[in-house]
Each structure stands twice: as structure tokens, then as C-alpha cells.
Amino acid sequence: MLSALIWLPILGAAGVGFWPNFSKSDFSEQDSARCRTLALGVAIVELVWTLVLGVQFHPEIGGMQWSEFFPWIDALGLTYSLGVDGISFPLIAINSLLTAIAIYSSDRAIQRPRLYYSLILFLCGCVAGAFLAQDLLLFFLFYELELIPLYLLIAIWGGKRRGYAATKFLIYTAISGILLLASFLGLVLLTHAPDFVYNPQLAEALPLSSQIPILVGILLAFGIKTPLVPFHTWLPDAHVEASTPISVLLAGVLLKLGTYGLLRFGLCLLPQAWARLAPALAVWAVISVLYGALSAIAQTDMKKMVAFSSVAHMGYILLAAAAATPLSLLAAIFQMVSHGLISALLFLLVGVVYVKAGSRDITQLRGLLNPERGLPMIGSLMVLGVMASAGIPGMVGFVSEFLVFRSTYAAFPVQTLLCMVGTGLTAVYFLLLVNQAFFGRLSPLVEDLPPVQWSDRVPAIALAVLIVLLGVQPTWMVRWSEQTTTAVMKVFPQAQVAQVINFSPPSQFP
Template sequence: MLSALILLPLFGAALIGFLPIAMNGKISRGITLVFSAIAFLWTIVLAIQFNPGQVTQQFAEFIPWVDVLGLNYNLGIDGLSMPLLLLNGLLTCIAIYSSDESLHRPRFYYSLLLLLNAGVTGAFLAQDLLLFFLFYELELIPLYLLIAIWGGQRRGYAATKFLIYTALSGILILASFLGLVWLSHAPSFALASLNSKALPLGTQILLLAGILVGFGIKIPLVPFHTWLPDAHVEASTPISVLLAGVLLKLGTYGLLRFGMNLLPEAWSYLAPWLAIWAVVSVLYGASCAIAQKDMKKMVAYSSIGHMGYVLLAAAAATPLSVLGTVMQMVSHGLISALLFLLVGIVYKKAGSRDLDVLKGLLNPERGMPVIGSLMVLGVMASAGIPGMVGFISEFIIFRGSFPVFPVQTLLSMIGTGLTAVYFLHLLNRAFFGRLSVQVMNLPRVYWSDRLPSVVLAILIVILGIQPAWLIHWTEPTITAMVNAQNVVAISPDKIKGN
């Protein structure tokens, strides 16, 4: 049942890439959308059959693969991965639908999108360290090519920078995985067979450091963030949707699954420093976003700040805060995808993302009133206004983290206020006031262009009003995971005393 989620996009990529018939952009997009929609619908079927009360892996598949390496084809779903699989399926469909029919080399483009979907899906399903690493690396090349071929003017530089950073991330993760398995004398790379508690604390900290930096690059956290703004600015809108909405979540997912879950003692020891790291990322990302004049770059820097909330909650390691990490991953995926879609429409119709050029786009007669209204909703959600999914996710994080790290939590809450500052600046400059002369004659925005944004906006409001629909999948798994590992953050005073 789970292999179908990986094989469907792989088969679709092979069909589009190698079928010996003429295929234009419209046909290629249609076939790709069919395969991605079937995979997404199959994920929904699995979600309906998913039992939230069962905290162990469900729909598990196990096939021996390379016995001499201890590598097995081992898949499963739990409450941590289920929401992310749904998010991946939804945003992949939206990215394909939003792609330009007239782009060059469409068959190659859509094949890469399906390969990217298969790699991310496999990473969320993998219950084997080495298998996860293979899928984690599988998404690297498609995304590099999608930026390098269909990106902006500086696409070569941005794609190469992304490739170098992500390759370094993979090296550190693989080294930590190998060290964890070999030093603990585990019989295989299966998650269930690993027991790091027998390792000395110093060894655990060294292994965890590699995992933290490796996944910190992917999230990205300061100072490993510099590849992200360049990648977003040069990537096309659909690729930015996937990059911010799904691919960054591989980093936060990896921290929870392979950092906190496998090395709880080292995680507890480093937790105070992780909380400080989170505060730095939150405030730095928000401060950089305030200084931007490019709308897309502003949204990119906002992602750095919002991913810092996830690290703060994971460092606190309470059942409530870790539940907030999953909520934040889903809410950020929906909100960032909405914002990038809207910025892409503005750029396509107005020809600019510069806040010094754009003005008055909310004009009801000659502007983009619907796009402007959706942008207001997206900004409100990102700033944590009640009634939106962004509010409930951040509230759960702050509520769960405050008892453990009160000062760091209060400092991170400043980031929420700064989010309102820079996004209100964006709205004021680009959407309010008199329509600027440079963008006086705007092309019409059709409902086919607005449809993906409307779908995301509806989900943001629904999950904000009824977050229990998302929480019920995750809460039992998260609570069991935290309690089983007995992850308790050590206060800085105790560390100094030791």
C-alpha cells in the first residue's frame, strides 16, 4: 500500500520521459497531474484508514534488500509522517497545476517534478536510516535541475549553491547514521533495532552534532541559511511552493525522527543551546525580511524565522511543544505556498516584485483585488492572527516551550510581532494607495490562476478554526514518542553545575 505512493510518481516520470510519442506542454502537464492526483487520493485513502490511537508504524512493509549492509526496504506511517505526506501530495498537485504550459522541455520538467515527489514521499515513509538517506539524496538532483534549467537569470549560481549546501548536509547525516549504527553494534539500519543509550554521552553528542548541522542546513537555520533566499528568488513559482512547503520539512522531520528520538540523552544536554539557536534564527530571519524590497525574498527570509519556532519547540521536548512542531510544519507549508503563489501571480501580471515599483494593486477596477485580498489573508495567517492555522500552531509551540525555556520563548514571540511588521510593510507598499503608473495596465487574472490560492486559503482558515482535525492524527504518536524516550531538557544551571 505504501510502495504505491512511491511507484506511482516513478512510473509517471518514466512514462512522460520515455514514451515515444509527441507530447506538448499541455499534455505533459495533464498526464503528470493525473499521476500526482492519484497518489494524493491514495494518501487520503490511507489517512482515512489510519488509526490515530495506534502509536506504532502502520501499513508497514518489509523486504530484505542488501543483507551484508544491513539495508532493508522498510516503510511505515505514524502520526508524525501522516500529515506531512498529505501536505506533500497536495502541494505537488498545486505545483503541477500552477506550472506554465508554454515552458520549454516540458517532458523533462514534469518528469523531474514526479521524481521529486517520489523522493520526498520515500523519505517520510522510510523506517531504515540508510533507506531514508537514499530517498533524501534522490530529491537533490531533480530540484537542482529544476532551478538550474527553469530558474531566473542567476539560476546557475543559485542551483550550484543549493547543490553544495545540500551535498554537505547529506555527508554529515550519512556519517552520523553510520557512526550511530556501528558504534551501537546494531544488526541493521532499521530504526527499531537502534539503541544509542549504551553509548557514552560524549559520543552521542558528537553524533547528534552531525545530525543537527546536516538537517540544520536543510531547514535552514542560521548560519546555514544563505542558500535559501537565492534558491527561492531564482526558482520558478511552482518550485518555490515545493521548496518552502515540503522540502524544508525534511530537515525538521529529520531532527525529530533521528535527533530527538534516537539520541534523547544528548538532545537533553544540548537543548538549552538549541533553544538559543532557535531564537537567533527567528530574530535574524525576521530582521532580514524587514530589509527586503523583493517580495519573494521577503517571503523566503520569513521561512527562516518560522522554521526557528520548530527548533525551539523540539528543544523544549514536551509533548505539547513537539505537537506544535508538526502543526507548525503543516501550517508553514500551507501559508508559505499561498504567499509564493500570490507573489508569482503578481510578478507574472505586473512584471515586477519590487516594492519600490508596485503600488495600489488592491485597486478594485484596474488592480488585483482578489489577489490582494488573498494576500491579506496569507499575511494575517503568517503573523499568527487568531482564526488562522498559523495562530494555533505558534500558540501550541509557545505554550509547550514556555515552562522549559521562558526567556527564549518570550524572545521568539518577538518574531511574531516582527512578522506583522514586515508583511504589513509589504501590503502597504504593494497593495494600498494609488495604482502606480508602471503597472497601470495589468492583464486579467483568471479564476484558473486563483484556484490553487483559494484552495490553500480555505484550508488555512478551516484548520485554524478546527485544528483538532489535524491534531488527532499526531497527538498520540508524539506523546508516546516523547514519553518513551524520556526527553527532558536540562536547564543551563545544571549544565554549569556538571
């Protein structure tokens, strides 16, 4: 059941790539339409299958479900081991949803459509494999494989500086992979494990002096991927040069590989070392939140502003993970889902503005909310998106940030208050964006804008509906992960940060 989530998009990528082209030219509108239809069909089937699994998922079970295990390469200790729980299932759902949205939102006249849609589907399969892998080496393989399609998607279909941005992304993430592999190898060798199968008790017998260096390597590896300051510099360049659908996938899904890795392979595998380093991690989270927010305020490019906003919001996840309580772990998962939906919406809307107005510079755009000659629907959705990102009640961003602050204040009161300042700064830079670009008198650049078709609105409306629904009824999402987070923290109660720094953790989310 889980293998289908991996191999369906990968086989779909092969089908799109080798679909017969009956036209004599290398590119034709008919061929592009066929490739898009086939890719979208595969993505929809992937999404439907995810929903089917969601219906059969048992939230009351805290462990892995639908586990698959096959020996692969005995000499290396590599197994094909898959499983899904309350930590990974919400991210699997986000991956399937945003892949379908990215394909639907792609330019219908895209050049080299076979390669383009094949890479997106291959990327979807690799990300699903990373979220489902229950073998350290298998996770690493999928973690590295997803670099290839993403690099090509930026390098081929990106902006003017796409080569620079793609190369920078590749170098940073290659270093991340080296650090991760070294950490996994060190963990397996020191514990004398016969294979790389994921086991939460794997490092239980290791002394703290051995656990901490391994955890530092894991933190650096996933800190680059997340990314956290000062390893964030590749992200704004990648977002600015990437096309809109790729920015949606990058912010909504691929950054979550870093935060997911911090939870699964940092906190869950090395809880004693995690508890010892937790105060430093909380400080690191504050630095990322404040630096990302202040950098966003300084931007005039809409896309770069949203990119720096992602850096700041990743810091909230690290802060929640540092507290290491059932509620804070739940808050981290909710924040990942929340950021995935909100960032995808914002990047979609920025892309529409750029296509219609020809600019993303907020100093040049004014009056986009004009009901007659502007982009009133896009502007309204943008206002909703920035309100959600700023944590306005009634939207998913408020719930996620409230959970983070509620679950971390007892452990890290100063750091939590500073991150609350970051939330206030979020309202500042997004208010600057909306006030300058969407309100005021019409700018000459926005006169006689091309009409926005419903095909451009549907993905953004779908995301906006989810943002509001999960904001009004957060238990629809919380129920998937609550038992898992409780079970994870019960395994190592002696290593909880609550006991390391002597505070009483808050009660679980009702």
C-alpha cells in the same frame, strides 16, 4: 500500501518522460498539454491515495502503521523498510497536495515539458520515500536522490542567476548529506547494530560522550537543510531564482525534510544527548527567528522577503523540538504543516503578481488592491496569507505559534519571549509589503494589468480555505499526531528536557 506513494509518482515520471511524441518538432503545444495532463493525473491519483490512507489511518495508534519490510542488500545492512505514524503522515499529505498544486500552477507553455514534469513527479516520490523510510540508509538514499531533480528544476527553469543559485544549493545540501551519512555510520558502528533499521532504542546503551558528537553531526546536517542561521544563505537565492511552482515545493515540502529529520533522527534516536543540548538549541532557534525576521524587514523583493520569513518560521520548530515534551512535539508538527500551507500560498500569490505586473519590488508597486484596474482577488488572498503568517487568530498560523509558545515557555521562558518578538516582527515586514504594494494610489506599473484567470486563483483559494479551516478547527490536524507524540515521549521519560532542567511540562493539548 505505502510503496504506492513512492513508486506511483516515480513510474509516472517515467511515463511522462517516455510518452510518445507524434509531432515532428521537439516542442509543440499539443505535446506540452499531454505531458501536463498526464503529470497532473498522476499527482491527483497520488493525492487521492493519500486521502484513502488518511481515512484508514488510526490516530489512536501511537506507533507505525502499514509497515513494510524487505531485505535488500544484506552485505550493507540495507533494508526496504517503510512505515507511517502521526509525525510523518501530515507531511506525506502536504507533499501530495503541493505536488498537485505545483503541476497545476506551472506555465502551460513551459519549455522541455517532458523533463520538467518528470522531475517534479520524481521529486514527489523521493520526498515521500524519505518521510516513509524506516531504515537509516534508505532515508539517506531518498534524502540524496531528491537533490537531483530539485537542482535541475532550478538550474534549467530558473531566473538569470539560476546557475549560481542551483550550484550553491547543491554544495550546501551535499555537505548536509556527508554529515548525515557520517552520523548514521557512526551510530550503527558504535552500537554494533546488524543493519540500519530504525530503532528508537538503538542508542540507549551508548554513553553520553558518544551520543553528543553523533547528535551534533545530525543537527548540522539537518540545520543546513532546514535551513537555520548561519546555514541559510542558499535558501533566498534558490527561492528568488526558482520558478513559482518550485518555490512552492521548496518552502512547503522540502524544507520539512530538515525539521522532520531533527525530530525523527535527533530527538527520537538520541533523547539523552538532545536533552543535554536543548538549551543551546533553544538559543539557536531564537537566533534564526530574529535574524530571519530582521532580514525580511530589509528586503524590497517580495519573494526574498517571504524566503527570509521561512528562515524565521523554521526557528519556531526548533524551539518546540528543544522543549521535548508531548505538547511541544505536537506543536512542531503543527508548525510544519502550518508553514507549508502559508508559504505555498504566499509564493503562489507573489508569482501571480510578478507575471501580471512584471515586478516584485514593493517600492515600485502600489495600489494592487484597486478593484477595477488592480488585482483585487490576489490582493485579498495576500492579506489573508500575511495575516496567517503573522499569527492572527482564526487562522492556522495562530494555532501553530500558540502551541509552540504554550509548550516551550515553562522550559525556556526567555527564549520563548524573544521568539514572540519575532512574531511581532513578522507583522512588521508583511505590513510593509501589503501597505506599499497593495494599498495607496495606483502605480504606473499596475495600470491595465492582464486579467487573472480562475485557473490562477483556484490553487491559492484552496490553500486559503485550508488555512482558515485548520485555524478554526485545529483538532482536525492535531488528532493525527497527538497519540504519536505522547508515545514517543513515553519511551524515554527519563530523558525529557523537563526533568533535565527541572520544570513541570504543561498538560497535553485538549
